[in-house]
Amino acid sequence: MRIIGVYNIKGGVGKTAAAVNLAYLSAREGYRTLIWDLDPQAAATFYLRVKPEVKGGSREMIKRGNELDDHIKGSDFDNLDLLPADFSYRNMDLMLGEAKKPAKQLLRLLRPLSEQYDRIFLDCPPSISLVSENIFRAADGLLIPTIPTTLSLRTYRQLVEFLDGHRVNGVERMPFFSMVDRRKRMHLDMLEQLPGRYPELMKSFIPYASEVERMGIHRAPLSVYAARSVAGDAYERLWAEVKGRL
């Protein structure tokens, strides 16, 4: 089992779009794949047409331990399942704080699923918190969608500092450019300059494209309704690269 976190401190950068589209590609290759929607906004849950509800909420889940199983929903696609979001996740931080070894709770919950899934994607809420620390410690790889602006770069450096400061070592850092708009001067500059400075930066990037926005209308992964599209191809290239890094 490989756990892949999709994370950024900021919202609206394409985390959920990446989590859903990459997880779909993984499932299509025959890997048993699960998305855990950890964001109370429940965007991934919405895209997969599942109603957000986790009976008992997160307090119950953390207390009882290994019962994630009962909450998993099959998506409309072979090999792709979802652990839906619930609004009570807003209090997740507090819950985790009450547990022993608070930073390792997520990993403890995920471990029993290792028999059932080859890949688990964590669609994370924005912010740095105990939830995110849990995610960092559980994940084998961390995908970090980053809009190519100087501001985004600052937040990426913040994240790196946090990881190093908290000695989170065992996770592969995979920042990639997201929502790239070739009409913007700054985007082009960053695209050119940064690979040299950040060797961990993924070679593939996701362009800004209206097909991606339409996921909200179709409520399905991109490849389902726009089989051959610029953004669709970009996700496939990114996925191939991610597999190579894990």
Next chain:
Amino acid sequence: MITPVSNYQLPTEWSLEACLHALGDAFPLDSDPDQGLVCTYFDTFDWRLYKGGELLRLEQEGRERHLIWSGLDDANPRQSLRNPERLPVFAPDLPPGAMAERLGPLMAMRALLPVVEVKSRMVILRVLDDEEKTVLRIVLEEGQARTPGSASWHPMGLSLRLMPVRGYNEELAEVKRFLRKKMGLRECPEGRLAAALAALGRKPLDYSSKLDFHFSPDQRADAVARQIHLHLLNTIEANIPGVKAATDSEFLHDLRVAVRRTRSALTQIKGVFEAQDLERFKGRLAWVGAVTGPTRDMDVYLLGFDGYQNSLPKAFRKDLEPLREFLIAHQASEQQTLVNRINSPHFRGLLKEWREFLEAPPPQSPGAPKARKKIAKVAGRRIYRVYERVMIEGLMILPNTPAERLHELRKECKKLRYLLEFFQSLYPKKKIKVLVKALKVLLDNLGEFQDYEVQALKLRELAHQMVAEGSVPADTLLAMGMLVDGLLRRQQQAREQFTECFAVFSGREVSDLFETLFPHKPKPDLGELGAGS
């Protein structure tokens, strides 16, 4: 938790259209494009995969072929292989990984054969919730089945399969309720394979070399004997195509066992057939045993070859290779001779006459003395008699008793084993099990004692034969000599363990069971009987 697939076989009054209407009126449905399916199920002749809870099928779709391993419900493939270069026949041909690890040991030395072919059309419906999310798939399948290689397809009727989506059990329960209450359908545990076989008038597990008779104590002895013989004859005949085609070694093995059981039943179930009928068949059945022997001998060597080889120190193992080649070549020529024998008028005539005899109604006033006796009495007496002989012969075996006497004892034990197998349904299951188990310990020991010796002698014979037929490397002869040494040593070990194995059989528990289960005349003095034999 992952909910299993549910299968329904629809009665003929339900057409596909009627089903679609009924379901469409009751649930919000969408449908996927219809799918065609052409597939072939594979198993060993004796259903080893099915018995192990596994199914293997090849699905064909245009040029795409998928070899799919699943559980008995046909769904949730455990492993599938796209466009296999060639289909696996024996265990080592299985694609490496979980499939080989699980199915290989089940198959052991047996070959996979196509069991049944299915051609069908599937209508795939999706039940939606108010988010237009798929919460259940319903597959309606209408198919035809045929025996692989035959021309005629047989309709399988309409079946319905519920493929649950994880986490939507309430929706599943609702549809199940509808099928039961509104459509009058009942869930059946068997999936497509069983439906396909049913279309051909067959069912899974319809061949086994194990005996599983169900007799009642009052049945006429001659009728029971006929039934046993007919079953064994069916087994013999069922194995002939596989023997002729040399599909795998076990066809011949099963055929030979059935012949041995037949011969044993003929002489052990005494007084049920006329003497002249007995004479007509006994000799000819012995002939079948004899002419099938040489091929089986070669098979046994080849099956055990890797074991032989590994029993030698590493440096000597490759020296045995010329022996393997020799065995393969001779197996092939013995096999050819065997096929000629099986195709001979003598063999075919024997089976035909034997069947005619067995299927003829039992004579009204039979000359055979025990023909009309109740089977419980005939069987019980006979079992006890043979048991007595085993005890007498066994007790007389001392550390320096000649090997011949142990071989004789083995023959008696085999008779007893066959009798217990024929008539086990007349006695309490648990008790018979104890006896069969104790007898098996003894038989295994005696078998090892004799077989190791036979194999050692045979190896010496083979060495001579190899020398006579051409140049054989000295190293090969040496390695064979080492094998002979190992075999004789193991034979000696078997001999040393005899007393212990016999003690299990002659112990209190077993002898009490024999005394109480099988009616017999008051116990004679053992010493007296022993002296008289």
